[in-house]
Amino acid sequence: MSETRPEFPRPTAAALIVAGGRGLRAGAGIPKQYRDLAGLPVIARAIAAFDAHPSIGALVVVRHADDAPLFAQARRATRLPLIETIGGATRDASVRAGLAALPEGIETVLIHDAARPLVSAAVIDGVLAALETHDGAAPALPVTDALWRGAGTVTGTQARDGLWRAQTPQGFRLGAIRAAHAAHQGGAADDVEVARAHGLTVAITPGDEANLKLTTAADFDRARRLMEADMDVRTGNGFDVHRFGPGDHVMLCGLKLPHERGLQGHSDADVGLHTLTDAIYGALCEGDIGTHFPPSDPQWKGAESHIFLTHAVEMAQAQGFALTHADLTLICERPKIGPHAAAMRARLAELLRVEVGRVSVKATTTERLGFPGREEGIAALATVTLVKS
Numbered sequence: 001m002s003e004t005r006p007e008f009p010r011p012t013a014a015a016l017i018v019a020g021g022r023g024l025r026a027g028a029g030i031p032k033q034y035r036d037l038a039g040l041p042v043i044a045r046a047i048a049a050f051d052a053h054p055s056i057g058a059l060v061v062v063r064h065a066d067d068a069p070l071f072a073q074a075r076r077a078t079r080l081p082l083i084e085t086i087g088g089a090t091r092d093a094s095v096r097a098g099l100a101a102l103p104e105g106i107e108t109v110l111i112h113d114a115a116r117p118l119v120s121a122a123v124i125d126g127v128l129a130a131l132e133t134h135d136g137a138a139p140a141l142p143v144t145d146a147l148w149r150g151a152g153t154v155t156g157t158q159a160r161d162g163l164w165r166a167q168t169p170q171g172f173r174l175g176a177i178r179a180a181h182a183a184h185q186g187g188a189a190d191d192v193e194v195a196r197a198h199g200l201t202v203a204i205t206p207g208d209e210a211n212l213k214l215t216t217a218a219d220f221d222r223a224r225r226l227m228e229a230d231m232d233v234r235t236g237n238g239f240d241v242h243r244f245g246p247g248d249h250v251m252l253c254g255l256k257l258p259h260e261r262g263l264q265g266h267s268d269a270d271v272g273l274h275t276l277t278d279a280i281y282g283a284l285c286e287g288d289i290g291t292h293f294p295p296s297d298p299q300w301k302g303a304e305s306h307i308f309l310t311h312a313v314e315m316a317q318a319q320g321f322a323l324t325h326a327d328l329t330l331i332c333e334r335p336k337i338g339p340h341a342a343a344m345r346a347r348l349a350e351l352l353r354v355e356v357g358r359v360s361v362k363a364t365t366t367e368r369l370g371f372p373g374r375e376e377g378i379a380a381l382a383t384v385t386l387v388k389s
């Protein structure tokens, strides 16, 4: 779906991320570019790599017509304008759709596989630098293993000199690659093949072993191991209490539960959401709910607490953190949490923008001891894990 073409200042290079594939070999039942990689969808990592690069001025994502909900769930806020467009039946057709969707003012385009989430700034720099002197440029790694021919047994060997393992992004001057694609019959393995068929010269720039294309489950494992080397892992905790008062329901984890009393507070007093919100602020070292939403400010009177949690989630995302786990314990005699725990997890997963398997909701009583035991109020504890890689 093409959005309105946004205006943008220089730089004049765009990233065109091709995400139309159906690749299901990595498992999990959804195309691999939408699968989770250490707390963020693969495609979100690929987009973020270009969004963070100072020489990129626009982003285009070409997705499959059926993937609107998957992409909506996977995409994250970006610094740059992002144009979402629908691909064709083949990779060539998808790239052509992406080239057609580029905004005005673009002079060079870097065409990248959504399934290569670990592309580095250095790889992008190499392509951009070579485009100053060539029509096209793309990263590759020299083949270092011996090469054989055969099936079951070795029937021959192949010299590896001058052989390269191609990667993306493959960069081109925009007019040249548009003309090359317009003239191409289709069926090319990649855009370098399309470019060369049209007579363009393509420079080989430094590739990176970490810039692997995720295809199988083993590739995902390898990518996770590569990322672990420089991960910033944060743990935050939260604690909150709200007292009971008059009312006929309580808000807990975003759900309205009938009860003979309500919880009191400046906002809707959702002690579960407040606790998780504070845990995220804690992991970020960004104060607490009161810092961002002062109780003295009348605009938050009666506010729905998902506003607070969404603020914390977006702050974490803006700082490059992915929330990988949240564990919430509600402490009360009543209402009974067990019957609502599954719905709470589903609602929290939605608010936290993660899959439900990363969200835990537990409940305990205090054996009728203390204020929760006397049913004077509800307390909650939360621990969250944030990861930046």
Ligand code: MG
Residues within 6 Å of the ligand: 240, 241, 242, 265, 269, 270, 271, 274
């Ligand atoms: Mg509170």
